[in-house]
Amino acid sequence: MEQTKTTAAGSKNHNRLHPRLPHRRRQRTWRRFRNHPGAVTGSIILTVMIISVLLAPLSPYDPETSNVAEKFQPPSWQHPMGTDALGRDMLTRILFGGRISLTVGLMVVAITLPLGVSIGAAAGYLGGVVDNILMRFTDSALTLPSLLVLILLSAILREVDLPVFSKNSVITIAVIIGLLSWMTFARLVRAMILTLREMDFVTAARALGAADLRIILKHILPSAIGPIIVEATLELGYAIIEESGLSFLGFGIQPPTPSWGNLLANAQENFVKYPWLAIFPGLMIFITIISVNYIGDGLRDAFDPFKVLEKVGKV
Amino acid sequence: MGQYILRRLLQSAVILLLLSILFFALVNLAPGGPLAGYGQSRHVQPEKAEILKRQLGLDKPLTVQYIVWLMGNDWMKVDTNGDGVAESQGTRQGILRGDFGFSFRTREAVLKVIGARLPNTVYLMVITLLIAILIAIPIGIISAVNQYSAVDISITTFSFAGQALPEFWLGLILLLIFYAWLKNPFTGESLLPAGGIHTIGSAFSLVDWLKHLVLPVATGALGWIAWYSRFMRSSMLDVIHQDYLRTARAKGLTERQVLYKHALRNALIPLVTLFSLDIPYIFSGAVFVEMLFSWPGMGQLYYQGALQRDYPILLGILMIGAAFILLSNLLADIIYASLDPRIHYR
Numbered sequence: 001m002e003q004t005k006t007t008a009a010g011s012k013n014h015n016r017l018h019p020r021l022p023h024r025r026r027q028r029t030w031r032r033f034r035n036h037p038g039a040v041t042g043s044i045i046l047t048v049m050i051i052s053v054l055l056a057p058l059s060p061y062d063p064e065t066s067n068v069a070e071k072f073q074p075p076s077w078q079h080p081m082g083t084d085a086l087g088r089d090m091l092t093r094i095l096f097g098g099r100i101s102l103t104v105g106l107m108v109v110a111i112t113l114p115l116g117v118s119i120g121a122a123a124g125y126l127g128g129v130v131d132n133i134l135m136r137f138t139d140s141a142l143t144l145p146s147l148l149v150l151i152l153l154s155a156i157l158r159e160v161d162l163p164v165f166s167k168n169s170v171i172t173i174a175v176i177i178g179l180l181s182w183m184t185f186a187r188l189v190r191a192m193i194l195t196l197r198e199m200d201f202v203t204a205a206r207a208l209g210a211a212d213l214r215i216i217l218k219h220i221l222p223s224a225i226g227p228i229i230v231e232a233t234l235e236l237g238y239a240i241i242e243e244s245g246l247s248f249l250g251f252g253i254q255p256p257t258p259s260w261g262n263l264l265a266n267a268q269e270n271f272v273k274y275p276w277l278a279i280f281p282g283l284m285i286f287i288t289i290i291s292v293n294y295i296g297d298g299l300r301d302a303f304d305p306f307k308v309l310e311k312v313g314k315v
Numbered sequence: 316m317g318q319y320i321l322r323r324l325l326q327s328a329v330i331l332l333l334l335s336i337l338f339f340a341l342v343n344l345a346p347g348g349p350l351a352g353y354g355q356s357r358h359v360q361p362e363k364a365e366i367l368k369r370q371l372g373l374d375k376p377l378t379v380q381y382i383v384w385l386m387g388n389d390w391m392k393v394d395t396n397g398d399g400v401a402e403s404q405g406t407r408q409g410i411l412r413g414d415f416g417f418s419f420r421t422r423e424a425v426l427k428v429i430g431a432r433l434p435n436t437v438y439l440m441v442i443t444l445l446i447a448i449l450i451a452i453p454i455g456i457i458s459a460v461n462q463y464s465a466v467d468i469s470i471t472t473f474s475f476a477g478q479a480l481p482e483f484w485l486g487l488i489l490l491l492i493f494y495a496w497l498k499n500p501f502t503g504e505s506l507l508p509a510g511g512i513h514t515i516g517s518a519f520s521l522v523d524w525l526k527h528l529v530l531p532v533a534t535g536a537l538g539w540i541a542w543y544s545r546f547m548r549s550s551m552l553d554v555i556h557q558d559y560l561r562t563a564r565a566k567g568l569t570e571r572q573v574l575y576k577h578a579l580r581n582a583l584i585p586l587v588t589l590f591s592l593d594i595p596y597i598f599s600g601a602v603f604v605e606m607l608f609s610w611p612g613m614g615q616l617y618y619q620g621a622l623q624r625d626y627p628i629l630l631g632i633l634m635i636g637a638a639f640i641l642l643s644n645l646l647a648d649i650i651y652a653s654l655d656p657r658i659h660y661r
Contacts, residue, residue: 147599282484290479
């Protein structure tokens with residue numbers, strides 16, 4: 001069985017010039033990921049989280065309508081996470097807040113990934129002056145105290161009503177976080193390209209007359225895909241933390257729209273008397289981040305070509 | 316080496332200059348301009364706003380404003396009374412000479428306000444980082460030396476959890492436990508104070524200062540402990556498999572000598588670089604911790620400044636912070652080169 005698979009994948013691979021992940025390697029990656037307990041648990045938790053957040057509208061309560069008669073109810077069967085100062089069901093608000101927080105996270109990845117990858121790819125492949133300028137730029141961006149700049153930007157934008165970037169909407173927050181966090185992708189991709197472009201299959205492609213852009217897109221990036229996916233996963237976690245931090249300080253998503261960060265900010269006044277207001281939103285952030293980090297760790301192990309040797313004790 | 320330092324200093328100066336343009340443009344191109352923040356703290360009538368604009372030089376083109384902000388205006392005549400005629404000599408010295416202007420809110424010199432807050436932040440952050448490193452290094456080593464053991468697994472699990480704990484939530488939970496729930500059995504007071512650097516109005520007492528330190532330091536340090544112990548573990552694992560350790564063992568050194576004399580020293584070197592890359596994050600830690608625990612430092616100052624859109628304060632902290640980060644990065648590279656004989660800077 002194993003024998004036939006190998007030859008099938010092997011012969012398929014011979015017919016291609018560009019090294020997409022061969023079938024067998026993809027399968028090995030998946031098998032290693034499945035064997036990483038943290039990553040599997042993380043994936044299950046995150047899947048449950050995403051499904052419940054998507055099902056949030058099924059809740060019998062409205063996330064924004066107040067019901068003062070039921071304010072500050074402790075957790076009960078009716079309100080598993082209690083109610084807030086305006087009598088709104090916390091579980092419903094947390095689920096709707098999760099939609100916002102996860103959306104911001106995904107949008108940040110959608111912004112930073114292409115931005116960072118193209119900057120890194122250009123710097124690494126073109127080299128010379130381009131590399132120098134782009135990398136100085138990246139290094140300077142890395143020295144910024146990003147939270148302080150985020151606060152400045154959102155303090156300015158909070159009062160502004162531009163067409164797309166109205167008053168710290170989800171898009172505004174995602175864009176400003178994205179603009180301050182593409183640098184890890186750029187450095188990662190540049191470093192990978194510096195190694196990969198010296199490899200034989202790239203020389204072969206160049207000898208056959210492939211253009212620079214084609215070599216980068218079709219030959220180099222597919223080989224660099226593993227670390228990029230790992231970094232994207234971790235970036236999702238960072239972005240969620242940054243959004244909640246910003247919203248916690250009052251500069252992110254503005255109430256009444258709930259996000260995990262501004263729910264925590266709201267809890268601050270009353271959390272000594274009504275601790276559930278502070279416990280649950282933070283717990284959601286914590287569970288999400290730890291799941292994402294474990295998934296990232298599992299993916300890193302799964303994509304690492306040296307991992308098997310390490311387990312045997314050779315490296 | 317001297318030439319390298321000089322080149323890096325010049326590069327840093329260029330970066331700072333570009334940053335100053337960026338920050339200045341951000342604040343001044345924002346709709347409402349810098350006065351939007353001014354109007355928030357005091358009610359300014361439209362005709363008064365015009366006079367105010369002339370007095371503050373905001374009627375000039377942006378490039379002139381930037382140059383004045385950078386280099387001062389004591390070489391030109393300015394319109395002090397706002398009647399439209401420039402009659403008196405300017406007094407501003409510009410940020411290059413340490414004049415960051417005046418806070419919109421308190422009318423105090425920005426540098427004076429920052430100077431009053433800086434020691435409090437340095438005090439808190441130095442203790443936080445010191446404690447974090449003193450805990451993280453040993454547990455990282457223990458973890459690496461006993462790779463895949465139960466101890467290692469619990470330490471790595473802890474460090475995963477610690478990295479996923481946002482400071483602002485950890486702080487709230489610690490306040491809940493040590494301020495709201497746990498009481499001193501003798502006095503019935505809260506076990507630990509909710510905030511501040513010491514009890515206001517009481518005479519100096521070391522116990523009081525230490526009590527006020529516990530929660531902010533714990534909140535700030537946990538994430539760093541998690542992060543550095545994980546890094547220490549992998550750095551130590553890298554070194555453990557190097558050939559020179561096999562040589563050291565072959566010479567007949569004890570395992571203890573091999574680990575602490577040969578492995579640890581080399582495993583610590585990358586920590587210098589990591590630390591310098593992490594300095595920007597110290598600022599964000601300061602914002603959350605100081606805001607949660609009403610700690611009168613730079614983070615709290617920045618947070619309040621942002622709420623009130625007190626732009627001179629924000630720009631002052633950003634520029635001084637950026638300069639500090641650039642200098643410490645350079646310092647870290649120099650230290651790295653002197654620790655690692657394989658590295659030469661040209």
